[in-house]
Amino acid sequence: MARSTSPSTWMAKLIYAMKILLFANQFQLTARETLGLKRFTFFVLEVYVSAWFTASVPSSAPANDLRLLQDLSEYHDVKISRTCLTVFGRHLWYLSEGLVGLALFDPQVNATMKRNIVRAIFEREATRIHQNVLLFTATSSLPTKQLSDFASRGSNFLFESLKMKTSFLSKEPDTWSDDEDFKTGVAVWVVSESSTTLQREGLP
Incomplete structure (x- = not known):
């Protein structure tokens, strides 16, 4: 979720x-x-501050964005809920099939969910419409949405665009920390996070 x-x-x-x-x-x-x-x-205090403080971590973006949307959909102030869902719905790049693969590098996402994401990457056909557009056609389904619902073969875009090897996808998530290709991916997002922090502080 971008900071403005x-x-x-x-x-x-x-x-x-x-x-x-x-x-x-x-x-x-x-x-x-x-x-x-x-x-x-x-x-x-109840909804936004936790999402805002974690917004600079690329690998956490898909899970954080989905969690924020789910919190908003269930927020007790209906007017704020609807307004925020509409506004944040314009900034959901990380909940598209192209970038949801970032969640594979998120240490807060459990092995079961990562396994489901990988299965979707191998088995589900890519969509022609961004998943975030589909999501907002029925906000009532938000509480039951999972990260794996946004993944498909189109999620390979993330790895292809960065020329990342994906041999670790054929292994169990619990063993990824020992895989060299996975370590390379983690290093990429550590650099991305550092760059984001520097830009936020106004440093070159």
Whole structure:
């Protein structure tokens, strides 16, 4: 999930909102202003902040994006839920069949899910429509969606574009850490993560 605001600016808004609520008796807030501050603060703390802090890790992006969408689909404030699903639905590159393979390098994704992703890469035909478009035709299905639902033969795009060897896909995920091709892939995403961090901090 892409970040559109610098860390200092974004966090400052949250901190200011929390302070205003904590010292609300010292301000002359209208009922509408108080409600707006509460809705904003609760949403950020309950849903968005965890996704935002992990947004710079490429290999975690597919799982994080799916988890965020599922949290949004079940969020108790229906208006915020619908609005955010619409907005975030425009930024789901990592939930496309072309990039969902990043999840294979995510240490937080369990071996069973990685096994299912690999099976889909070998067996499921590539789609002509981005999976994220299909996803938003029925948000009611979000709670049951899994990362493997987005994988297909089209997911080989990730490996082909980076000229990565994929011999590890024919092995059990529990053994990948000893595979040289897998280690190379991990190294690629470590470099990507470092580059993202440098860019976020404004460094060359």
